Amino acid sequence: MLPYPALHASHGGIWIADDSGTRPIGRGEAIRIAADTPVILLNAPLVAQRLGFAELSGLDLLELYAFLFPARFMVPTPKGLARVAGIAVPGSDAEVAGFLRAAAAALLDVTKGDWPEREGAWSAAQNLAKLRWPWAPIVGTRLTRPATAERWLFSKLPEWSEGAPRPAPRTITLGAEETGARLAHLTGSLAEERPGQRAFAGAAIEAFGPRMVRDAPNLVLAEAGTGIGKTLGYLAPASLWAEKAGGAVWVSTYTKALQRQLSHETARLFPDPALRRLKVVTRKGRENYLCLLNLEDALQGGFAGRAAVLAQLVARWAAYSADGDMVGGDLPGWLTTLFRRAGSTALTDRRGECVYAGCPHYRKCFIERAGRASVEADIVIANHALVMVNAARGRELSTRPTRYVFDEGHHLFDAADMMFSTALTGQETIELRRWILGPESGGRGRRRGLAARLSDVASYDEAGAQAIADAVKAAGALAADGWLQRLADGQPFGPVETLLAAVRGLTYARAESDGDAGYGLETELAEPDPALVEAAGPAAHALDALVRPLVALGRRLEAVLADAPDWMDAPARARIEGAIASLGWRAETVASWLALLARIGGPAAEQFVDWLIVNRIEGRDYDVGLLRHWLDPSKPFAEIVLRPAHGALVTSATLRGGGDWEVAEARTGAQHLIRAGTRFEAASPFDYASQAEVLIVTDVKRGDLGGLANAYARLAVASGGGMLGLFTAIRRLRAVHTRIADRLAREGLPLYAQHVDPIDTGTLVDIFRDDHHASLLGTDALRDGVDVPGESLRLVVMEGVPWPKPSVLHAARRLANGGSAYDDRIVRARLAQAFGRLIRRADDRGVFVLLSAAMPSRLLTAFPPGVPVARVTLDEAISRVRRLPSVAVVGQEAGEDA
Structure with missing residues (x-):
C-alpha cells in the first residue's frame, strides 16, 4: 500500500x-x-x-x-x-x-x-x-x-511503402444466392433466422451492380428498422463485391460510435487481426490523427507544464497505437480531458500546414499510412464529412471510390449543410493569415509561413517567388491578433476588420434577443446599412488581391512539377503536390468569400441563405462574420459525391424521418439525380406493443425548472437509474443537473451530464453503459448517437417537444419546404431517433417519457406502429415506470420537492 x-x-x-x-x-x-x-x-x-x-x-x-x-x-x-x-x-x-x-x-x-x-x-x-x-x-x-x-517512438514506428497503382474495379454482377451465402457466413450457423436482414442484403445488391448510364449511379434508399441487422446486411454484398471486383467499398457513418462498431463487426469478415488490418481501414479527417512533427516539437520543448506531461503520455500511446487516431481511436477519450485539453489540439494538424514529404516523419505518418492502406483495402470505414471533403477537394482522384454505403443516412443533409457552407468570419480569416504569414510575434513552435514552406521553389522559380511575396503582402489585410478587442473598442484595423465591425454593429442593432442573455446573435443579410455596404467594397478588393497570387502560385507549382528540375526527388514532388492541393482549397475558400461579399447591397441568391452572426459565450463575443448555406445542401452533395459514383446504398432506421419517401429523397439528394433510387423498407422485428410504451406527462408546467427537475429526479428513482435524459437547451440541462445530482446520489444513483462533467461524450456513454444504476443527461449528440442495449438504458425522458430553433437558416428552409409541415418532419425525425435509443435488442424493455402536455397528436406517427401511447399525470408515469421488469430499484421514491 x-x-x-x-x-x-x-x-x-x-x-x-x-x-x-x-x-x-x-x-x-x-x-x-x-x-x-x-x-x-x-x-x-x-x-x-x-x-x-x-x-x-x-x-x-x-x-x-x-x-x-x-x-x-x-x-x-x-x-x-x-x-x-x-x-x-x-x-x-x-x-x-x-x-x-x-x-x-x-x-x-x-x-x-x-x-x-x-x-x-x-x-x-x-x-x-x-x-x-x-x-x-x-x-x-x-x-x-x-x-x-x-527503441523510442520515432524508431519504433513502422514505415509505409509505396505500391503500384491499384487497377480500376472489374465490372461484375452479384447474385442473390452468393450474397445470401456470404450473409450466412457472417451471421454464423447458430444465428437466428432474420428474414428482414436477408431481404435487406438482397436489396443492397443493386448498389453494387454495373452502372449503365453516365452520371446515374445505382442508388438504393433503404429504411431498415432497429433490430434488422443492417450492418451485416450490407457488409455481405459489400465484401463480396470488393473481393470479386478488386475495388474498395467506402462505408460512411455520421457518428464515431458507429465507426467503432463497424470496425468490430468486420472481425466476422476477417477473424485474423493481421489480415483485417490489410483489408479494413478506418479513415477520418487529418485533424483527428496525431501529427508526429507536432509531437516532436512538443517533446523538444514546444510545450510546457501540464501540456508537456500530456505530450509524453501521448508519445507512449503513439508507440502502441493501431492507427494514431486521437479522436475515437484507441487513445482513451478521457486522457485529454484530464489536462483540460491543454495542448491536445496542437498535436494534430488542424490548420492545413502539413509539409508532406518535407516532414522528417513522412514515411511513418499515421495520416499517410491510412491513406495508402485504404487504396488496397476492401472496406474503408469513413464518415460523411471526410467522404464529401475528398470528393470536393481530395488529392486521391485516381483512387476515388466507385461504391459507397452511407449508414446513418438521415444525417447526410446535416453533414452536407456543414461541408458546403461558407463562413467569412474573424476566426476563419485569422487562421488564413497565420497559414500564409506564419508566426508574427516570435512565439515558439514549428509553425512556418508560406514562404518558409516553399523556400526551395521560390529560389528555383522567379514567378513563384513573386506570387508568394504578393500573397504575403495581401494577407496583411486580414484580421490579426487582438481583432475582437479592437472591434469592441470601435478601432478596427484594415479592410477586413472594418467589415467585421460593420457586421457586428448591424447584428447588435437588429438582433431580437438581448446579447447578454443568449449564446449568439444573428440577423438576415437584407437591407444592409450604409456602413456595411461601404465596408464591403474595400474588403472585397483586399480578398481579390489575395486570391490572385494564391491561384498564380498554384499554377507555378504545377509548372515546376512539369519541369521536373534536378533537385526534385520523389519526396519533393509529393510535398509540392500537397502544397498545390492546399493552395487550391484556400483559393476556393477566398473565392467563396468574394461571392458572399458580392451579395451585400445586391439581390439575394435564390439557392443560398445569407446572414450575419455574432457568436457569444457567457456574455463575451468570440466570433463575428457572414455565413452562407445552401438552401438545399443535398444538391451539391448529389452533384459532387453521388453523381460520379457507380453505386450507393443510403440506409438508416429513420431514413424517412416519420414521413414519406419524398422526404427521404429530398434529404439524401436522390431527387437531383437522373435516375431515381430504388426504395426498400424493412420494419423492425421488435414487438413494440409489449416491449415499450410512450407516456406524455400533462402536469409539468412549461418554464417551471423546479417542476422539471422534480420530474426527472422522481422518474430516475422510480426506474432505479438507467435513465437517458434529453434536453433541447444546455442551460436547462445544467439547471436540472444542479437540482437533482445530490438527491439521486443519496439514493445510490450516479448521475452524469454532458456539458457539465469534464468528460468527453464518448466516455460518458461508456460509463453509462457500464453501470445499470447510472443516469445520463445530454443534448442532440446523445439523442442520435447512443447505442446502449440492455438494462443500462430502460428509460428515456425528454424535457419537451424538440422543435427546431427559429434561426434565420431554418426560417428560410421552412418557407421553401411547406411551412409548419417542414417543422413537423424535423420533430418526427428527432422523436424517432430519441425513441430509437430505448429498444436495441429483442429482450429490451423500456418507457419513453415526454414531459410536455403540448405534444400534438399529429406527431405521434414518429413512434413505431403498435407502441402504446398514453397521456398521463406525473404520478401515473412514475407508477408505470416502477413496473419495469428486471430492474433492481436502489432506493425509495424521492420526495416531491426538487
Whole structure:
C-alpha cells in the first residue's frame, strides 16, 4: 500500500482514506489536504469540479493507467478500475477512497515483471520526472534501466511503402444466392433466422451492380428498422463485391460510435487481426490523427507544464497505437480531458500546414499510412464529412471510390449543410493569415509561413517567388491578433476588420434577443446599412488581391512539377503536390468569400441563405462574420459525391424521418439525380406493443425548472437509474443537473451530464453503459448517437417537444419546404431517433417519457406502429415506470420537492 492518502468526492459526499482508515470529511478540509499533501485520485478534473477547487492536482490513477497501458481502454470509474486491476469493486461511495489506494498498488505491481507495453516505459519515466509528474518518482523506483537501449517512438514506428497503382474495379454482377451465402457466413450457423436482414442484403445488391448510364449511379434508399441487422446486411454484398471486383467499398457513418462498431463487426469478415488490418481501414479527417512533427516539437520543448506531461503520455500511446487516431481511436477519450485539453489540439494538424514529404516523419505518418492502406483495402470505414471533403477537394482522384454505403443516412443533409457552407468570419480569416504569414510575434513552435514552406521553389522559380511575396503582402489585410478587442473598442484595423465591425454593429442593432442573455446573435443579410455596404467594397478588393497570387502560385507549382528540375526527388514532388492541393482549397475558400461579399447591397441568391452572426459565450463575443448555406445542401452533395459514383446504398432506421419517401429523397439528394433510387423498407422485428410504451406527462408546467427537475429526479428513482435524459437547451440541462445530482446520489444513483462533467461524450456513454444504476443527461449528440442495449438504458425522458430553433437558416428552409409541415418532419425525425435509443435488442424493455402536455397528436406517427401511447399525470408515469421488469430499484421514491 502506498504511503499516500486517497480522496474520493461524489454528489453523495467526500471521503479520505489513509493508514488509519477511511472517514468522511467536509469540502474545506478536503481542499486543504489536497493542497498540502499528494493524494491519490480517480479523474482529478471531476473531483476538482465536485470540490469547487479548480487547482486540484495529485496522483491521478487515470494518468498512471495511461502510462502503464497505452492504447488500452478503461471505463474511468471505480468499477472500471477494479476490472483492470483485478480487485473487488467497492460496495459503496464510502469504500471508494480505500479502494483507490489498493488499486494504485495493484496497477504498480505490473512493473515487477514484463508486460506488453514495457518497452519505452523507463525512458518515458525519466522524461516525466524532469517535468515533475507526480507519479514519476513512484514509477521510476520500480522500473529498472534496460540492458540495451530502448527503441523510442520515432524508431519504433513502422514505415509505409509505396505500391503500384491499384487497377480500376472489374465490372461484375452479384447474385442473390452468393450474397445470401456470404450473409450466412457472417451471421454464423447458430444465428437466428432474420428474414428482414436477408431481404435487406438482397436489396443492397443493386448498389453494387454495373452502372449503365453516365452520371446515374445505382442508388438504393433503404429504411431498415432497429433490430434488422443492417450492418451485416450490407457488409455481405459489400465484401463480396470488393473481393470479386478488386475495388474498395467506402462505408460512411455520421457518428464515431458507429465507426467503432463497424470496425468490430468486420472481425466476422476477417477473424485474423493481421489480415483485417490489410483489408479494413478506418479513415477520418487529418485533424483527428496525431501529427508526429507536432509531437516532436512538443517533446523538444514546444510545450510546457501540464501540456508537456500530456505530450509524453501521448508519445507512449503513439508507440502502441493501431492507427494514431486521437479522436475515437484507441487513445482513451478521457486522457485529454484530464489536462483540460491543454495542448491536445496542437498535436494534430488542424490548420492545413502539413509539409508532406518535407516532414522528417513522412514515411511513418499515421495520416499517410491510412491513406495508402485504404487504396488496397476492401472496406474503408469513413464518415460523411471526410467522404464529401475528398470528393470536393481530395488529392486521391485516381483512387476515388466507385461504391459507397452511407449508414446513418438521415444525417447526410446535416453533414452536407456543414461541408458546403461558407463562413467569412474573424476566426476563419485569422487562421488564413497565420497559414500564409506564419508566426508574427516570435512565439515558439514549428509553425512556418508560406514562404518558409516553399523556400526551395521560390529560389528555383522567379514567378513563384513573386506570387508568394504578393500573397504575403495581401494577407496583411486580414484580421490579426487582438481583432475582437479592437472591434469592441470601435478601432478596427484594415479592410477586413472594418467589415467585421460593420457586421457586428448591424447584428447588435437588429438582433431580437438581448446579447447578454443568449449564446449568439444573428440577423438576415437584407437591407444592409450604409456602413456595411461601404465596408464591403474595400474588403472585397483586399480578398481579390489575395486570391490572385494564391491561384498564380498554384499554377507555378504545377509548372515546376512539369519541369521536373534536378533537385526534385520523389519526396519533393509529393510535398509540392500537397502544397498545390492546399493552395487550391484556400483559393476556393477566398473565392467563396468574394461571392458572399458580392451579395451585400445586391439581390439575394435564390439557392443560398445569407446572414450575419455574432457568436457569444457567457456574455463575451468570440466570433463575428457572414455565413452562407445552401438552401438545399443535398444538391451539391448529389452533384459532387453521388453523381460520379457507380453505386450507393443510403440506409438508416429513420431514413424517412416519420414521413414519406419524398422526404427521404429530398434529404439524401436522390431527387437531383437522373435516375431515381430504388426504395426498400424493412420494419423492425421488435414487438413494440409489449416491449415499450410512450407516456406524455400533462402536469409539468412549461418554464417551471423546479417542476422539471422534480420530474426527472422522481422518474430516475422510480426506474432505479438507467435513465437517458434529453434536453433541447444546455442551460436547462445544467439547471436540472444542479437540482437533482445530490438527491439521486443519496439514493445510490450516479448521475452524469454532458456539458457539465469534464468528460468527453464518448466516455460518458461508456460509463453509462457500464453501470445499470447510472443516469445520463445530454443534448442532440446523445439523442442520435447512443447505442446502449440492455438494462443500462430502460428509460428515456425528454424535457419537451424538440422543435427546431427559429434561426434565420431554418426560417428560410421552412418557407421553401411547406411551412409548419417542414417543422413537423424535423420533430418526427428527432422523436424517432430519441425513441430509437430505448429498444436495441429483442429482450429490451423500456418507457419513453415526454414531459410536455403540448405534444400534438399529429406527431405521434414518429413512434413505431403498435407502441402504446398514453397521456398521463406525473404520478401515473412514475407508477408505470416502477413496473419495469428486471430492474433492481436502489432506493425509495424521492420526495416531491426538487
